[in-house]
Amino acid sequence: MKKTGLFLLGLTTGAAAAAYLAYRKMDDEKTKEFVNSTVKTANDLKDRALDYAFYALDSVDDVKEQLQYKTSDAKSKIKDAAGKVNDNVVNKAQYYYDEGSTQFHKAADNLRNQVRKNADDSQDIVIDPDALKQEDNLSK
Numbered sequence: 001m002k003k004t005g006l007f008l009l010g011l012t013t014g015a016a017a018a019a020y021l022a023y024r025k026m027d028d029e030k031t032k033e034f035v036n037s038t039v040k041t042a043n044d045l046k047d048r049a050l051d052y053a054f055y056a057l058d059s060v061d062d063v064k065e066q067l068q069y070k071t072s073d074a075k076s077k078i079k080d081a082a083g084k085v086n087d088n089v090v091n092k093a094q095y096y097y098d099e100g101s102t103q104f105h106k107a108a109d110n111l112r113n114q115v116r117k118n119a120d121d122s123q124d125i126v127i128d129p130d131a132l133k134q135e136d137n138l139s140k
Helices: 001-027 028-121 129-139
Strands: none
Touching: none
16 A cells, blocks of 8 residues: 555656646747646636536525425424314314213203102101111010
């Protein structure tokens, strides 16, 4: 690995030295043309890099917008589902409450009617405590 790194360093240094010597041997007109071409290429590369940076920013903004849309859509769906579940629970609770209270009232009315009917038909039963004591004494 160390030898490969040194080899690449030497190759790069040699190429740079050769390019520098070739640059120095050029006449003034070719030197200006070479510099202008290099500056134009560098400016084109900067412009292209800026364009890609703007494309990347636009893509990030689009992703953020889509994420916000999906998130708000999911939130609204969850709220709707929760509202439906809550409504169903409340409706069932109200139904069972109404049914239970109706059944309770019907049973209470039936019991009252039976008590009234029995109260009208029969006489009161009176238990004499002294009679109970006498029965206790007899059974012993």
